[in-house]
Structures are given as structure tokens and as C-alpha cells.
Amino acid sequence: MPVRVINPGLSTTVQDLGRPGYFHLGIPIGGAMDRLALRAANLLVGNDEGAACLEAVFIGPHLEFTRDAIIAVTGADMPIKLDDEERPGWTALEVKAGQVLTFGYLQAGARIYIAIAGGIDVPLALGSRSTYPIGALGGFKGRAIAAGDTLPVGEASHRKARLGVPGELRRRPGNPAELRVLTGLYWHRITPESQKSFFSDHWKVAPEADRMGYRFRGGQPMHFVEREQPFGAGSDPSNIVDSCYPYGSIQIPGGKEPIILHRDAVSGGGYFMVGTVISADMDLIGQLQPNMPTSFVEVDMDSALRARAERAKLLQKIRNALA
Amino acid sequence: MTTRYSFGGDEHLFVECDEAMSLDAFFKSLSMTNAVRDSRIKGVTEICPANASFQIKFDPDLIKPSEILREVKAIESAAEKHDPVINTRIIEIPVFYQDPWTHETLMRFRERHQDPTATDLEYAARVNGLPDVDAFIAAHSGSPWFVSMVGFVAGLPFMYQMVERARQLQVPKYLRPRTDTPKLTIGHGGCFSCIYSVRGAGGYQMFGITPMPIFDPEQKIGYLREFMVFFRPGDIVKFKPIGRDAYDQAVEDVAAGRFAPIIRDVTFDFREFQKDMNGYNTKLEGALHAR
Numbered sequence: 001m002p003v004r005v006i007n008p009g010l011s012t013t014v015q016d017l018g019r020p021g022y023f024h025l026g027i028p029i030g031g032a033m034d035r036l037a038l039r040a041a042n043l044l045v046g047n048d049e050g051a052a053c054l055e056a057v058f059i060g061p062h063l064e065f066t067r068d069a070i071i072a073v074t075g076a077d078m079p080i081k082l083d084d085e086e087r088p089g090w091t092a093l094e095v096k097a098g099q100v101l102t103f104g105y106l107q108a109g110a111r112i113y114i115a116i117a118g119g120i121d122v123p124l125a126l127g128s129r130s131t132y133p134i135g136a137l138g139g140f141k142g143r144a145i146a147a148g149d150t151l152p153v154g155e156a157s158h159r160k161a162r163l164g165v166p167g168e169l170r171r172r173p174g175n176p177a178e179l180r181v182l183t184g185l186y187w188h189r190i191t192p193e194s195q196k197s198f199f200s201d202h203w204k205v206a207p208e209a210d211r212m213g214y215r216f217r218g219g220q221p222m223h224f225v226e227r228e229q230p231f232g233a234g235s236d237p238s239n240i241v242d243s244c245y246p247y248g249s250i251q252i253p254g255g256k257e258p259i260i261l262h263r264d265a266v267s268g269g270g271y272f273m274v275g276t277v278i279s280a281d282m283d284l285i286g287q288l289q290p291n292m293p294t295s296f297v298e299v300d301m302d303s304a305l306r307a308r309a310e311r312a313k314l315l316q317k318i319r320n321a322l323a
Numbered sequence: 324m325t326t327r328y329s330f331g332g333d334e335h336l337f338v339e340c341d342e343a344m345s346l347d348a349f350f351k352s353l354s355m356t357n358a359v360r361d362s363r364i365k366g367v368t369e370i371c372p373a374n375a376s377f378q379i380k381f382d383p384d385l386i387k388p389s390e391i392l393r394e395v396k397a398i399e400s401a402a403e404k405h406d407p408v409i410n411t412r413i414i415e416i417p418v419f420y421q422d423p424w425t426h427e428t429l430m431r432f433r434e435r436h437q438d439p440t441a442t443d444l445e446y447a448a449r450v451n452g453l454p455d456v457d458a459f460i461a462a463h464s465g466s467p468w469f470v471s472m473v474g475f476v477a478g479l480p481f482m483y484q485m486v487e488r489a490r491q492l493q494v495p496k497y498l499r500p501r502t503d504t505p506k507l508t509i510g511h512g513g514c515f516s517c518i519y520s521v522r523g524a525g526g527y528q529m530f531g532i533t534p535m536p537i538f539d540p541e542q543k544i545g546y547l548r549e550f551m552v553f554f555r556p557g558d559i560v561k562f563k564p565i566g567r568d569a570y571d572q573a574v575e576d577v578a579a580g581r582f583a584p585i586i587r588d589v590t591f592d593f594r595e596f597q598k599d600m601n602g603y604n605t606k607l608e609g610a611l612h613a614r
Contacts, residue, residue, distance in 0.1 A: 135538065137551075182330060241342065277332060
């Protein structure tokens, strides 16, 4: 049951829950930036939670459905229109053959997830349908969708539209967004004053924010603890011998602008990292727009694990609400 | 060498075998990652070796961070007793140094370079105290390189030169990274050479280009049919300078499915290598063209 792309939006890619297992070769996990939103969208249309959806950033695509379908749109607040008639988000919607799905201007958040009953049925690449454009791997021909593409859709297992996800179960960043950080890695490279300012300063999302990483501006530059640079590290005090980069790790090249690596992260490199955003808050980053005020909040491992458990509980509530 | 453990959030354990790069640190990292893989610790989802460090991704729903830390620390002492001997491959990589494509690219990004009046090779020769570009190319292609990490982007090898530290070629990265690098460029930053597996951004100096693809997501190229990524940590690489004609021929052979890289199985014994690097390298390279 194909879907025709009339207008792709800004950058719309096929994503699922990613392809773990190849980061040691430089191929990142990929998958939805906001995994909870993708799971909710799939549950709404009766798909497996990890079925492939479309992820659209800032601007929604225009899609024509050639057959009846059940769809759901979750994630960012963006008016959803079926043949110009507004429809609710986070809700299963029935679409008739020939209808066109379009979107209005983004109101809050950054990324929407469009699930179609049956899932986007592009071939699996290394176990996932997620798009990794740099490697021309997965997704629709290894790239973002383009006008004129026809997207294959799998056989739907359920024909009935489900209810909506209650408002209190939709998670989104506050304003300012607060990202919880576990310090570590090369945190010892900066002075106590910089360690303090990193958490007390007000940061803003920079325009350079994509699936590979989110850059932040507005805080004070870091000061480094003096040392003789180790062999092979490079001469800048922010350089290290090229190491692996954890997902969510925060590097600060030249000590200036922090970059949080996200789902399409480069797997390693030669910049020191001050710590890592906890797993429970990774989804939130996917919903940050440029200029969004953001602060980093220091937490310990126990709080990180509690936050993770709370996030798992929230997902269970969504599952229960849609069961 | 002091091993340092740190958590990367609640899903990664980061282990630095040494702050400085050395083959000792690499071998420690390699033997520890092998031991972690063999020990099948529950909840471990990915093991990523790097040059002088490594990273383990784990599922904290299956194993407590404190528990994985304890298990990996226990492996450290056992791994240190391992013989630093690996069964690996040596591969000859043809390189067209001073090619027109990296030249065009480096000219486009001259204002991001330390020396806008020289080419990357001229600059690299000078900062390494070599008389000219030919001498630099001779040094770059004159000894083998060890693949000490695969990553950054899909299948990109970081390579460490197998010579005494005093002879290692070192060149700073560009002042500001380029937004473009031709696919299959031979690059160099710090003490590492690399091969850019795909076109894209990069900050390493550019010396030449190889006709030999090292990443093929479609898995159509003969030697990449089994798996799309060519390199593995521990591979040994020897660069072979080629000219324009040989380059064009190789590109044609790749397109026609005729290109077969020279790959030989070898055993690498780190302790034997340390005793006599030049002699050991000569023996390794001998395997490439042995009949």
C-alpha cells in the first residue's frame, strides 16, 4: 500500500528504533531521535512499537495515500491536516484513499513521527530500516525522502483505529529545557570554575543541531587544567587521543560550544568530553529547536537510573492506555 | 600506563588504557575488549575498541553499572597476562599521492589551513623536517601502519605508523574542519593516518586518494560482499604509491568487478616487533608479495 511523497518537508527520513551492534565500525545506532514518540505513534496504529515511521524535522511532508490507511502523528506540536481539515495529534486517524496529509507551522518541539498501520516497509539494512544518510545506508534508498518517491507500506495487522495518548503521558521539554548530565569521561580536564559555570550558565541551542549532534551557545568558554599534551592527542588543550564517543556525550571543541552527540553520532574522535546526558533525557533533545534556552543539571548515577525507571513506567502507561 | 574507568551516562562504561597513544596502550585495549567479549557479561550490547581506550555499551536494566565496572576491572589483570600476539591481515593499499581531486579540495579550503601558501603535503613535509614532498611520500609509504581504531564514520580506519616514536609523522589538523573531503582520501591528523570511507566533512590533512573502496552499503564489490565494512582493528596496512595511469586502471577494475586487493594473513607478535621494528616490518611486507 504505497504512499506518494508530494513534498518531503525539510528533512524527512525513515526511522525505527535503530541498528545497535555496529558502532565499533563507525555505524551509529540511528533510529528515532524521540523514541517515546515513535513508540506511541506505532502503538496508536497497532504496529509493533519498533516499526518504521517517518521522522520529519521542523517542517512536515505532504503525503498522498493511495489506499485507506490508519495513521498517527506524535512528537512536536504541528497542525495536522487531512485534505485541509485539521485533525488531532497523538491520535489514531482514519485516512481514505486519495486523501492528502499536510502540516501547518511548527508550534512547539522539533520532530514529528508519522506512523502508518503496517509500517514503512523499506528493506532492512543491518537489522534496521533507519536511514543513515552519510553512509547511504537503510531507509528509503539510504537518503531523506524526496518529492515523487513512493514509499512502500507493510500489511496492517489491525484494521481498527485506537484512541489517543492522554495529554499527561506526552513528554516534552520544559522552557528552559533541562538536560540531566552525569559528569565523567574527561571532566577533570577543566578547572573547578569551569565545572561550575557549565552547570550554572544559560545555554541556547545553536543552529547547528541535527541527528548527529546538538550544539549549544551562550555559556562561558571552558578553562583547562594545564598539562603537557599526551603523545598523539594534538596540541589544543581540548584534544585527546581519539577515543570512542558515548551517545549523549558532551564534547566542547576548543572549550567553546558544547555538542551533545545524538542518534547518528560519529563513533569517536579527538575532542574531550565533560560528561553524558542520561538515557532518560535523550528523547527530549530531539524536540529542541534552535535558540531554545537550555540548562544542564548535574545528577548522579542513582538519579540517572531512577529517571530511566520513570521513563520506562511512562511508556508502560502509554501501552496500558492503548491496550 | 594507568587504566582509568568512567561512566558515559547510564549506558556506557569508558575505559582509558593510557592518556598517550602507543602500541602498548592499543594492545592493552585490544586484549581487554577481546576478554570482555569472551566473558559474555550479561547486558553488554556493544564493545568498541579505540586507539588507547575502549567503550562498552550496556543495558542498565540488565546489569547494574557498579556490577559491570567490577566485572571489567576483574578482566583487566587477566588481560594483562595475555600474550600480545594476534592473527591478522596485511593489506596493500594503492595510493595516488598528489592527485587532482584532493588538490582541488584543499585549494577550496585554503583559508582554514595553517599555511595557505603551501599544499597539505608541502606543509606536512616541512613540519616533519623533510626536504620535500617526495621525501614525505617515501616516509608515509615506507613503513606499515596499524589499524588502531575503526570509526568516526562508517568504516573509517585510524592508522598508527609502525616505527619508533621519533620517526612517526605528525601533522596538526586543519585550523577549522573542511565541509568537504573526497571519498577515499588519505588523510592525516596528529600521529594518525586515515582513509575517508565516504565523502564528507573532515579536518585531517589530505595527501592523496586510493582507488580501493573500503565501504559499500550495497555490498556489490567482491571483497565487500560478505560485509560492507573492509577494515577491522588490528589490520596492518602498507601504502603503495601509484601514478595516474595505475589509478585509472584500478578505478576501471573496481567498476568491472575485477579489482582484487592484495591481502595476506599474518601473525603479529608485538614483543618481537618491539625488538627490531625495521626487521619485523620487512618480514611482514615480505608476506605481501611472497609466492
